[in-house]
Amino acid sequence: MRTGSISLTIDSEFQHVFLVGIAVQQICSWIPLSDQSAFEMEMAVVEAVNNSIEHACHNQSGHPITTRMKLSEDRIIFVISDAGDAVIGLPEMPALDDHLASPPERGRGVQIMRAVMDEVAYRTDGTSNFVTMVKYLPIVRTEDN
Amino acid sequence: MRTGSISLTIDSEFQHVFLVGIAVQQICSWIPLSDQSAFEMEMAVVEAVNNSIEHACHNQSGHPITTRMKLSEDRIIFVISDAGDAVIGLPEMPALDDHLASPPERGRGVQIMRAVMDEVAYRTDGTSNFVTMVKYLPIVRTEDN
Amino acid sequence: MHAPPVENMIMELQERIDGDALVATVLESRLDASSAPALKKRMAALIKDGHHRLALDLSAVEFIDSSGLSAMVSALRQLQGDGDLVLIAPRNTVLSMFKLTRLDRVFRIFPDQTQALAALASPISQCAPDR
Amino acid sequence: MHAPPVENMIMELQERIDGDALVATVLESRLDASSAPALKKRMAALIKDGHHRLALDLSAVEFIDSSGLSAMVSALRQLQGDGDLVLIAPRNTVLSMFKLTRLDRVFRIFPDQTQALAALASPISQCAPDR
Ligand SMILES: Nc1ncnc2c1ncn2[C@@H]1O[C@H](COP(=O)(O)OP(=O)(O)O)[C@@H](O)[C@H]1O
Ligand SMILES: Nc1ncnc2c1ncn2[C@@H]1O[C@H](COP(=O)(O)OP(=O)(O)O)[C@@H](O)[C@H]1O
16 A cells, blocks of 8 residues: 655634545545445544634634545554644543433534544643544555565 | 535655545536546545646655645635646646657656646746646536425 | 524534424435534424424434534433434444443334324333334 | 566456466556556566567556556557557546547557457557558
């Protein structure tokens, strides 16, 4: 398989996020991941970018949000970064079966990210904040000649 | 249709260019452009990025090459930029039917860009160099209610 | 009783009355943070206008994010058990997000409009059908 | 006579001898600046090794750029009229780039391997077939 890296940068407005989503989904399909897995990668990245816009940039436009995507033989690494407000960390995976009687309107983004990715981590260096998400790939061995 | 902008940045190495190509092709398909038109957009952008790597960065890695893509109602604007060596301008469209007996090995990139795009322009501001390519979209009117 | 048509254009929703029920078909292929607020607003207006038996046809939706899910939860909450919002024909990928978030246990989901309308016509039960 | 298999792996080329001719199938879906140099090198080695009737099957190629086109022109030039390189089954999008650059008048292009091999077997003419 081919390896490589690309950074996808948009301004901090929801109207641009679909462009990141489409690019991520199609690159994942090309690897190839299944339609379901490519959809999941798109979801997780879109949730992370939405969160940067909403929670780090407070829905103010004018701040770049970058999704770095690195394909290697055995994993895809996504790093979503912004220079907005930092938090200590992302919420842990909630108990999924709570609230079935009265489901909350929000709070499903990080849950989706944690469910579909193999690793999710948050860090800040004081200037920028980084959400790193890793998806492991099944290693396909080419036939030995 | 949705409008929006995204910047696709890679390091100046051929191995990363396919990621830009795939993203451009799929975003164009989504608009939707036909498969043929989306392929043509991908070709033109890949040629422009290849040229930045080869002619502006002299095949040296370590230089970012950015493809900015802006979707509006009536056009797609691509701006490929690098901070490598500038030239005065890109070659004009060659006479296509020359050299059929002994076709040259190279020199088809700009020809392809000029053939599939509605506008192709080159400029430099002393720091960065920009190849701007514009594709006009047919304006689709939604039914008046 | 209906909001001005410009609303519909923004979110590309097609609405049809069938007896007691209203079937709204989402024509937008992406229910995301840029389109979901319009859906949420329109659903809120419809419910306020007295439409309490609603079916949302998701067959054209190719991508949904948590704000899309949230728009539907918001409508369901607004109904407060007086009426129902059921979902029609989500694609497998979209359905998988309802499952992942357990919202497949909150919404009744049907393969087509006929079955959704039949379910809305019969007295509303609190238990979801077998899936 | 053949280059080491590692060459083939890099560019994902499948080679088959048929009488006088060699059919090479490109398995890589993108013939671009990162894969074309390996194709060019391999074709050069094959020609140097005495394979002068070559058919390149492009049916798996989804994307080509000018460096992909260039690899084929390079091989044709190396043959200097002594032999031929013909192309098999490019997709419409890929074919459109041969047309745009007029290379469809330089290469003979066939819909399948059988027709390509038949053309390579008969005395090589300088005129391209009707397309
Ligand atoms: N990039 C981020 N920067 C700051 N806070 C974040 C970020 N991502 C998530 N959060 C915090 O985590 C919470 C849960 O996020 P999420 O699950 O996406 O739900 P929602 O965005 O609907 O609240 C948010 O409310 C916010 O407090
Ligand atoms: N981004 C660029 N920066 C500098 N020179 C360029 C650039 N793009 C094209 N050129 C010049 O235009 C020429 C023609 O480019 P092209 O048609 O792509 O063919 P090729 O790259 O095979 O020479 C190049 O050889 C180079 O001199």
